Amino acid sequence: MGIARGRKAGPGVETRRTPVRCGGVRIRGGLGGVIEFNHVSKIYGKAKALDDVTFTVAAGSVTGFLGPNGAGKSTALRILVGLSRPSSGSATVLGLPYAGMACPGLRVGTLLDAGARHPGRTGREVLTLGAITLGLPRTRVGEVLDLVGLTERESRRTVGGYSLGMRQRLGIAHALLGTPAVLILDEPANGLDPQGIHWMRRLLRDLADSGCAVLLSSHLLHEVEQVADHIVMIGRGRVLAQGTTGELGRGRGLEETFLELTAHADRGPGSTASPGSTASQEIGASPETGTGRGGA
């Protein structure tokens, strides 16, 4: 129901029904769209990085944002958190433009690039800076370190010596600092070992089950398939398909759907992809059924 109801609820309209508890924060608009992309386009010169992207993410669900490299996933997420401006359209979190929130870090946890850290800072220091900014007690640093399984010793090493997997854990710890109701993660599974991937799946599932809205981008199909309730597939800046994980994978598996829809994006114009594959498709039922296991 995400899309339809989310629109009507819209910014500013609060449907004060039973509030969903997640991270101690009430979510506005009940189970409607916690994250909403409304016809977002982004044009760099002549290139369209994003073309009329519209989708919502509901509370209590994990939405996988899938697409090949260069499809526009990171651009969309940067627009969502106000680091980049859309050429047209708008994106909102909890009914507000992200940059319009007073202290967004206490509502929204974000990990855009685990590698974007000062190599000379310790992991603990990175989290301490975040905790000070958000006005959280320093004890919160130890809590999120525990939560992501970074040891005391590891936390006192500089990030320059971290493996990518450890950086991802640190990034997730940072995103969880403010006990957010919304999580936005760009390629969080990159560099994680199988153990780490299993851990992350469970963490995201638990967060969603406690009411969080989770949006994670990835090109790792199988990882997303196992954790996401809802999938948004993007290629060349356009939403190619969206629906529940079951709907998109029905009969032929998610990978098959993905490869078919994104074939043209990989091989470029003049490829053997069927002409129909460039059009935005709705697989399975109507988008109204899109919240999947939301609220389960």
Add this chain to the structure above:
Amino acid sequence: MTRAGDRPTDITAPSPVTKDDKMNADRPIPFRRLLAVESRKLVDTRSGMIIALVMVGLVAASVVARGAVAGPKLQTLVGTAGIALGTLLPVLGILTVTGEWAHRTALTTFVLEPRRHRVVAAKCLPPLLAAVALSLFAMLVAVPATAVVSGVQNVPAVWEVQPLALLGWTGGNVLVAAAGLALGALLLNAPAAIVINFSTPVLWAVVGRLDSAGATLAEWLDLGTTAAPLTSGDMTWSEGARLATSVAFWIAIPMAAGLVRVLRKEVT
């Protein structure tokens, strides 16, 4: 190996989130917190710590060395620290404002505080305060240095200082730090800003000797020249006008342009 995955993840139980925190989400981050974070970032890495220690060490060393050579003259000793500060404060300013772009930590910083101008303001204050603090530190070191040199060399100490001159000297140190901040904000690239910072005095020396027009240009725009009367303690109106012109050229205009750039920049 015990990772978090080995036990159930309990998200809400250890959470310190209270009603206060919930309300805090609707309140902007107080500026003092941003200031605390940006100040901390100056010294929480090894490189930052080294820069800080080098600055303190150089100030102390230059004061003491000058004392040994030039004799126990308090004001002269204090002024010597200006060479170290004039060299290092602009670099501190440049590194402070460009750091977030070098390591792409802007990605995190601006997500926590999307009002970027507040972050820039919080970044600019610590180097300016450091300029004042280091100026005071130089005076503090100069007093015992003067006394000791006087005793060792058996020469009477010259304690006379012009308070206005010391104030002007401190102001000059703040200005060079501000010039570094402005240049860094404009270019958002530390190597480029540092090269320009160190090559401008050479450039002015050349321009000033070209012809009369070049000399006039240097008189009005070279911050090194225009700020010099500050240390004399009595500045004429025309000197003030020249200083204001060069401050506008090297600090106000690049800072304004840099701020606009930071506010509009796509963070990637």
